[in-house]
Amino acid sequence: MLPLERQTRIIELMDVHETLLTQELAEKVGVSEATIRRDLQGMAEQGLLARTHGGAVRLQRSLTQEPAFAAKSVRMPSEKLAIADYVASQVKDGSTLIFDAGTTILAVAQRLAGRPLTAITLDLPAAQVLAVGETEVLLLGGRVRSNSFSITGPWTEELLRGLRADLxxxxxHAVDERGVSNAVIEEAMVKRLAIEASAKTLLLADHSKFGWRAMTQVCALDRVSEVVSDRKSRKFGWLRDAGLEVTLV
Structure with a gap:
């Protein structure tokens, strides 16, 4: 098993158990305790978890801080790919799309790259991935946020006010009964304007994002046209009660 595969498996286990001993992780991952210790040390340095005496503990979610791009990129990879495959199958050629920032959206960009679309991006990695073939890419100007590569600020907001998109x-960062929320105020503002500029909004999020709240409100649930997530969550009854279309992949 490659190091990235091991670390992805460790994160999945930590999401379920929160705290695990090195011996338990070694047994569940199928490698030696020495290998797990090296993985845990590297993951702790990246901010993916916290080391404890004899094991590791999942970091508590923060209302005001978001994980760095490197940390998010190894979380829920199979779930993100399943979401991306579904969304790509639903997008029609010739559409104009606004791409939010984030690793789930990046997975969608990888599936759509090269198709005859107009892609308006709020994310540097997505712009790089999409700029091939027949895809026309418009990268909105603004401040590039360190460690996340999202684009925010007054320039971005002004450009969004003059745009219209299909999707x-x-x-x-989080979704609960009160709506969609984000840890970064500047990103929340950009998301609101992108919602206003678009005929439809698809919320793409793996199961770990549901049932809790971050610091800054983005929008109420009634501003979302459809929620696309994975099948591992059992927390979607309240979304359907709110009248939302929910697609699990």
Whole structure:
């Protein structure tokens, strides 16, 4: 098993158990305790978890801080790919799409790259991936945020006010009964304007994003046209009660 595969498996286990001993992780991952210790040390340095005596503990979610891009990129890879495959199958050629920032949205960009679309991006990695073949890419100007590569600020907001799109592919830091929320105020503002500029908004989020709340409100649930997530969550009854279309992949 490659190091990235091991670390992805460790994160999945930590999401379920929160705290695990090195011996338990070694047994569940199928490698030696020495290998797990090296993985845990590297993951702790990246901010993916915290080391404890004899094991590791999942970091508590923060209302005001978001994980760095490197940390998010190894979380829920199979779930993000399943979401991306579904969304790509639903997008029509010739559409104009706004791409939010984030690793789930990046997975969608990888699936759509090269198709005859107009892609308006709020994310540097997505712009790089999309700029091939027949895809026309418009990268909105603004401040590039360190460690996340999202684009925010007054320039971005002004450009969004003058745009119209068929679809906004939106990510989220958290989702609960009160709506979609985000840890970064500047990103929340950009998301609101992208919603206003788009005929439809798809919320794309794996199961770990549901049932809790971040610091800054983005929008109420009634501003979302459809929620696309994975099948591992059992927390979607309240979304359907709110009248939302929910697609699990």
């Amino acid at each position: 906004f592919l939106m990510g989220a």
